Amino acid sequence: MIFLARYQKTALQIVLIFVAIGLLWLVLFSNILPELTGFKLAPSLVYFVFLILAALYLYKALSVPLEKSEQISRALSHNERKYRTLVEEINEVIFVIDQMGRITYISPAITLLTGFSPNELIGRLFVEFIDPRDEETVFKAFKERLRGQVAPLQYRILSKDGSSRWVRSLSKPYKNEQGNIGVRGVLMDVTDLVEKDMALIESEARWRALVEQAPDYIITTDLKGKIEFVNRSFFNVPEKQIIGQMIHDLVPTTQMKRVQEAIEKVTQKGGLHRFEIELNVEGQKHWYLVRTGPIKKNDVIVGLTFIATEITRNKNYERELEEIQAHLQKLVSERTLELKSANREIRSLDRLINEQLKDFETRLTKFLEKVESCAVQSAPPHLKEIQKEAERIKKQFAEIYRQLKEHGH
Numbered sequence: 001m002i003f004l005a006r007y008q009k010t011a012l013q014i015v016l017i018f019v020a021i022g023l024l025w026l027v028l029f030s031n032i033l034p035e036l037t038g039f040k041l042a043p044s045l046v047y048f049v050f051l052i053l054a055a056l057y058l059y060k061a062l063s064v065p066l067e068k069s070e071q072i073s074r075a076l077s078h079n080e081r082k083y084r085t086l087v088e089e090i091n092e093v094i095f096v097i098d099q100m101g102r103i104t105y106i107s108p109a110i111t112l113l114t115g116f117s118p119n120e121l122i123g124r125l126f127v128e129f130i131d132p133r134d135e136e137t138v139f140k141a142f143k144e145r146l147r148g149q150v151a152p153l154q155y156r157i158l159s160k161d162g163s164s165r166w167v168r169s170l171s172k173p174y175k176n177e178q179g180n181i182g183v184r185g186v187l188m189d190v191t192d193l194v195e196k197d198m199a200l201i202e203s204e205a206r207w208r209a210l211v212e213q214a215p216d217y218i219i220t221t222d223l224k225g226k227i228e229f230v231n232r233s234f235f236n237v238p239e240k241q242i243i244g245q246m247i248h249d250l251v252p253t254t255q256m257k258r259v260q261e262a263i264e265k266v267t268q269k270g271g272l273h274r275f276e277i278e279l280n281v282e283g284q285k286h287w288y289l290v291r292t293g294p295i296k297k298n299d300v301i302v303g304l305t306f307i308a309t310e311i312t313r314n315k316n317y318e319r320e321l322e323e324i325q326a327h328l329q330k331l332v333s334e335r336t337l338e339l340k341s342a343n344r345e346i347r348s349l350d351r352l353i354n355e356q357l358k359d360f361e362t363r364l365t366k367f368l369e370k371v372e373s374c375a376v377q378s379a380p381p382h383l384k385e386i387q388k389e390a391e392r393i394k395k396q397f398a399e400i401y402r403q404l405k406e407h408g409h
Contacts, residue, residue: 110187168190218230227247229243267304271293
């Protein structure tokens, strides 16, 4: 049994048809027509050979393009299988939607994305699987695609379990074999990226709110001190007017050296640096504690931060405390001098009392001796009473003297 390729079979069929027509011609013009008309044609065998040769030439002429057509068909079939395999195995979802919004094709990757199989989706309206929050946006984009507008779109679709997944699609219009316009494109799962972006935006908004509401001045600069960000107006100067200026231009000339030293120390050593600065605003002095640090990217310093906290009140408290301490020191010194003076007076009085009491005691003793002598000589009737009284006075002054001595020591 001879095996023939499909293109050979087709060419052979054409040749056989041609030969059959030749045989029919041979029978018709060699036998039937001469008998009916009496007209005899040239020898039929010559024409029959001519027909055979023409058939062989026709077979040869047909087999070559048919073979090429067969090769092209096989190549197309191979490519179709290859690309179908590629479409069905990639993670992105390929979809085709007709002009009515019905899903006519969707790749198997949709199962990993939503849990739906392709058979569950084909023939249904695509809007059934769009998150209600994004239905209007997606339907509007679908109509724009039908009109030829091409643009990426990000939205949420519904999974089989009712949850939502973020996807990004890129689609464009196309015409099918019947000339009807539809939309085909690709879906990519971007849920993780969107959630990270949303978390980053939320975190950035939260930190920006904290920075903007902070009582401190927060300024970032490049390595040369050019201001790139400030969290609020600087003494009624809007942020837009501050950004782009050099940070040392915001302070008086007398304070520029401190700022420049801070920039040099942080950029060279990479650590933190603190310094105090005094600003004169509308005739009032304001003191600030400035903390300077590096901004790093991949362990390389790319900028600087300046956080200035107002310490004017603390400075005022310190000054008042110093004044109070000085006043207290003065009072202590004055009281010490007064105590020393009083002590000298007490000692002087003590010496005076001691001397006077001793003198008084001596004189009183002599007086008593005289009284006693008089009593012995004259012996007046009240002399004993005088003596007793004198003794009491002597004892009383002796007690006073003792107490004063103890107090003096």
